[in-house]
Amino acid sequence: MSALETPAPEEGRLVRRPGPHEARPESAHRRRRTLELSLAVAVPAALVLLWQLAAAQEWIDARVYPAPSAILSDGWERAVAGELWPDVWATLKRVLAGYAIGTVSGYLLGLLMGALPLVRAALEPMMDALYVVPKLALLPVFLNMFGLGEGPQIALVAATVFFFVWISTLAAVLAVPEGHRDAGAVFGAGHWQMFRHVLLPASLPSVLVGARIAAGVAVLVIVASESIAAPDGLGHLIFDSRALFQNDVMFVGIVCVAVLGVIFSELVRLAGRVLTPWAPRDRGRGQS
Amino acid sequence: MRTPALARSAGAGPFPAMAATTLAAALSLTLALTGCSAQRSKTVNTADRTIEPVAGCGEKSWTDPARLGADRSPARCGKGAPAPQRLKKPRELTIATSTLTAEYVAPLQIAVRKGEFKKEGLDVELKVLPTPEALPLLAKGEIDALWAAPEAAVVNGINGGFDIRWVAGNFSPAPSSRSGLWARVPKGEKPASIRLDGRRIGTLIGKGSVISYPMDKIIAEHGAEMKSMSFQQLGSSDVLSAFAGGGVDAAWLLDPVWRRVDGDERYAFLGGQPAGEPLGGALFGPSLLSDDVDAGVALLRGYIRTINTYFAGDYKKSAPFVSQLAKVLKQDAKVIKSVPSLRMDWEIRKGTTDRLQKSYRDAGVTEGKALPEERLVDRKLYAEAVGHKP
Numbered sequence: 001m002s003a004l005e006t007p008a009p010e011e012g013r014l015v016r017r018p019g020p021h022e023a024r025p026e027s028a029h030r031r032r033r034t035l036e037l038s039l040a041v042a043v044p045a046a047l048v049l050l051w052q053l054a055a056a057q058e059w060i061d062a063r064v065y066p067a068p069s070a071i072l073s074d075g076w077e078r079a080v081a082g083e084l085w086p087d088v089w090a091t092l093k094r095v096l097a098g099y100a101i102g103t104v105s106g107y108l109l110g111l112l113m114g115a116l117p118l119v120r121a122a123l124e125p126m127m128d129a130l131y132v133v134p135k136l137a138l139l140p141v142f143l144n145m146f147g148l149g150e151g152p153q154i155a156l157v158a159a160t161v162f163f164f165v166w167i168s169t170l171a172a173v174l175a176v177p178e179g180h181r182d183a184g185a186v187f188g189a190g191h192w193q194m195f196r197h198v199l200l201p202a203s204l205p206s207v208l209v210g211a212r213i214a215a216g217v218a219v220l221v222i223v224a225s226e227s228i229a230a231p232d233g234l235g236h237l238i239f240d241s242r243a244l245f246q247n248d249v250m251f252v253g254i255v256c257v258a259v260l261g262v263i264f265s266e267l268v269r270l271a272g273r274v275l276t277p278w279a280p281r282d283r284g285r286g287q288s
Numbered sequence: 289m290r291t292p293a294l295a296r297s298a299g300a301g302p303f304p305a306m307a308a309t310t311l312a313a314a315l316s317l318t319l320a321l322t323g324c325s326a327q328r329s330k331t332v333n334t335a336d337r338t339i340e341p342v343a344g345c346g347e348k349s350w351t352d353p354a355r356l357g358a359d360r361s362p363a364r365c366g367k368g369a370p371a372p373q374r375l376k377k378p379r380e381l382t383i384a385t386s387t388l389t390a391e392y393v394a395p396l397q398i399a400v401r402k403g404e405f406k407k408e409g410l411d412v413e414l415k416v417l418p419t420p421e422a423l424p425l426l427a428k429g430e431i432d433a434l435w436a437a438p439e440a441a442v443v444n445g446i447n448g449g450f451d452i453r454w455v456a457g458n459f460s461p462a463p464s465s466r467s468g469l470w471a472r473v474p475k476g477e478k479p480a481s482i483r484l485d486g487r488r489i490g491t492l493i494g495k496g497s498v499i500s501y502p503m504d505k506i507i508a509e510h511g512a513e514m515k516s517m518s519f520q521q522l523g524s525s526d527v528l529s530a531f532a533g534g535g536v537d538a539a540w541l542l543d544p545v546w547r548r549v550d551g552d553e554r555y556a557f558l559g560g561q562p563a564g565e566p567l568g569g570a571l572f573g574p575s576l577l578s579d580d581v582d583a584g585v586a587l588l589r590g591y592i593r594t595i596n597t598y599f600a601g602d603y604k605k606s607a608p609f610v611s612q613l614a615k616v617l618k619q620d621a622k623v624i625k626s627v628p629s630l631r632m633d634w635e636i637r638k639g640t641t642d643r644l645q646k647s648y649r650d651a652g653v654t655e656g657k658a659l660p661e662e663r664l665v666d667r668k669l670y671a672e673a674v675g676h677k678p
Contacts (some may be wrong), residue, residue: 063448064424140526148488148535166477231520242420244496244653245448247439 066248075252090233091222094150095264098157099218103211106162110169110207113246115199120170131167135160136224143229153225153233158223161214168210172203205279208272215268219261234260337581342675344369344596349674353638353667358463358563363674364634365596369465370673375409379583381576384415385435388519389617391543391630392458394566396435397616399594408586426452426573433576436579437568438641438664439655440496446663447656451574453666456588457566457636459672462628466546468560469506471538476574479556485512490527490536495651496599498567499540501640504647506559514651543627565640566633577666589673592634599632634670641665667673 020028048068055061055067062070078084113120113127138159142152176199184198226235234257241249272279342349345365385393396414399405405412415431420441425431427450431579436442438454446452461467469489471482484507493499495514504514520536528548531539538558541549549555561567570591576584604610604625614621641664671678 061424061428063427063445063450127464143526147533148530217350229520229526231518240494240496243418243441243494245420245444 004055064247066251070248071251071255074248075255078249078252084252084256087232087234087253088260090230091219091226091235091257091260094153094226094233095157095218095222095260097150098154098222099161099215101154102158102161102214102218103165105158106165106210106214107169107207109162110166111173111195111199111203113166114170114173114203115195127163127166135163135221136228139225139228148229153222153230156225157218157222160220161211164210164214164217165207168213169203169207172206173199175206176202201276201278205272205276208268208276208279210229212265212268212272215265217260219257219264223257300422301450337585337672339672339677340675342673344371345674345676350671350676351635353636355566356637358488360564360629361557362460362564364600365592365637365674367597367600368593369596370675372404372407372589372593373586374407375582375586378411379580379586380411380413381405381432381583382413383433383435383606384413384417384426384431386416386418386422388414388416389619391613391617391624393435394552394613395458395591395594395599395632398598398612401612401616402594402598404594404597405587408590410583410590411500411584411589420648421468423450425450425672426450426571429573429575429579430637432566432573432583434571434573435569436571437498438571439498440570440648440651442571443641443645443648443654443659443664447659451577452571453577454569454636454641454664455572455577455584455666455669456570456591456634458569458634459630459632460564460566461561462631463563464628465543465560466550466557467541467543467627468546469558470501470541470546470549470555471510472531472534473554473556479558482510482556482558483512484510484538485516486518487512487537488518489567490522490530490539491526492522492524492542493523494653495519496648498644499561500647500651500653501567501644502559502561503540504650510558514647515640525671544623547626564633565637566632566635567640567644568612569636572666572669573653581669584669585672587668588634592670593674595632595634599629601621602629604629636649636665636667 034104051060051065052068055062055065055070066074075084109123109127113123136158139152139156142155142159146152146155180198180202181194184194189197222233223235223238226233227239230236234253238253238257240248241253339399344363344367347483348361349363349365351360383396385396387393388397396412400412400414403446413536417425417431419434419436419439422434422436423445426434427445434452435456435458442452442454458469471479471484471487473479473482489503491497491499507514507517520530521638522530522536524542524545527536527539527541528545530536531541532549546557550557570588572584576587598609603613610621610624613619613624617624638661645654645658649658668678
């Protein structure tokens with residue numbers, strides 16, 4: 001930021017001196033990054049410390065809300081003993097399988113409906129109606145369709161992800177400027193070339209935003225689903241330990257879910273950056 | 289000249305250092321304070337109370353806790369006994385239960401409806417609350433009693449320092465009841481030869497429930513152990529669908545669901561809750577165990593009187609009473625009548641909590657050493673209610 005000096009009456013002119021951003025842009029940027037990074041670390045750390053203090057001083061009941069140190073120690077013990085990984089792996093498998101199915105099918109249908117008005121006219125009302133159905137309410141239907149096992153869990157994640165990707169793809173394809181299509185047509189682009197060189201690059205950034213939102217929701221929905229009808233997984237771990245009044249284990253599960261959600265979402269963001277280098281760059285958290 | 293903007297920008301420099309210092313100080317303080325404090329533990333005190341003989345409650349009002357087996361008749365007083373003893377000061381009590389429609393809750397519901405608690409000076413409110421949610425509230429005294437069972441969650445809670453005790457039983461099944469573990473009979477096999485090793489069992493309640501104890505026993509009789517089984521927790525209606533549809537190989541079927549497979553040769557009843565041994569009932573927290581023991585005894589007196597008056601024998605023989613039950617339990621009278629009467633039983637058998645804890649450990653749902661019975665059970669309150677001196 002620059003600074004203005006008040007002119008002396010006899011001078012009658014304004015003097016603008018460069019601020020640190022202009023005079024020393026690199027060091028100003030570094031300081032800003034350090035500040036943001038410090039805040040990103042200090043605020044959660046302070047909250048965790050406050051929690052630890054509250055548990056230790058019995059401001060909260062540590063049997064109901066175990067101290068972070070107890071959660072960490074329990075999580076570590078379970079990880080070392082190998083008790084945690086089967087649940088993490090079970091959840092991860094379901095999320096990845098459901099996410100892949102949901103993303104691909106959502107993208108294809110969104111593309112089809114965006115590109116072909118007749119298909120859109122035929123399917124949009126029905127899809128809109130299905131979109132608003134709470135996906136967890138479909139679990140009993142999937143249980144009947146696929147029986148017990150992995151089928152209902154994967155189907156539920158796929159159904160959830162599908163709608164996020166479908167709606168963002170449809171909106172993105174419809175938002176491709178007519179001029180882009182006209183340009184493609186003028187150059188004699190066929191269906192595949194129109195898709196490959198016009199619709200895909202124009203729509204992919206928005207589709208990936210939908211896919212990133214869906215990544216978080218996929219983790220959310222699998223936890224709810226595993227709590228109802230799964231013999232393993234992080235959702236099962238959380239709700240089973242809650243039922244057994246093993247609150248430290250329950251919090252270990254919650255922390256694992258949070259970490260899994262963040263990692264998954266960040267991986268999708270990273271994939272977005274690699275796949276769409278032309279898109280406006282999302283520089284991530286704490287990087288204003 | 290240094291403008292405010294410039295000052296703000298310059299201020300960004302020392303902030304990380306300041307944050308780090310604050311963080312380090314907070315960390316040191318937290319660790320210091322963590323080291324010098326511990327969770328308080330209140331003591332439970334139901335000892336040293338005067339026990340007077342109670343009219344109508346003679347020898348049959350107490351059975352030796354060590355006696356087990358189907359031939360044991362549950363303790364009983366005469367109809368209307370023990371007589372109410374109104375508290376000097378009326379007391380409001382909140383009792384949590386995970387359901388109000390199950391038949392084992394009927395004595396509570398009938399006691400409220402017939403004013404048996406009112407006669408004791410108690411204003412009882414029943415609240416539906418799952419056990420894991422109710423436990424901390426019970427330990428804090430925000431609810432006074434929990435109508436549940438010494439499940440793994442309760443054992444874990446007491447192990448963690450909660451002052452909670454199992455103070456009265458609820459029921460054991462009638463000998464003719466077939467509520468329990470059912471299995472599909474493979475072609476050419478007989479029920480006795482069914483092997484359960486590695487099979488999948490569907491249950492409404494998980495491995496931390498008291499049914500782990502009979503299940504542990506039954507599974508062992510069929511060549512398996514709890515850890516080798518796969519448990520699938522399902523909704524009440526889904527257990528039977530999964531069982532009938534082949535989704536699970538065996539299922540724990542409750543009243544009256546087992547009636548749907550009873551008599552069908554494709555399914556076999558392998559066993560249920562042990563006869564004559566209640567596995568659930570009343571759990572008290574500090575508010576009735578130590579703060580106001582009189583109210584705790586009064587509550588059990590009302591409960592025991594209700595059993596003696598309305599549930600002493602085969603209570604389903606009386607059609608008007610079945611209609612009343614149907615009304616309070618919000619169930620169809622035909623459904624209630626379709627299964628035999630429960631044997632209501634306020635007593636707690638010796639060693640039940642040891643056997644329960646063994647099954648929890650076998651199922652891997654509790655950790656550490658088993659708690660001694662006196663940390664989990666207190667029989668003094670119901671003993672006082674029926675005038676039994678140990």
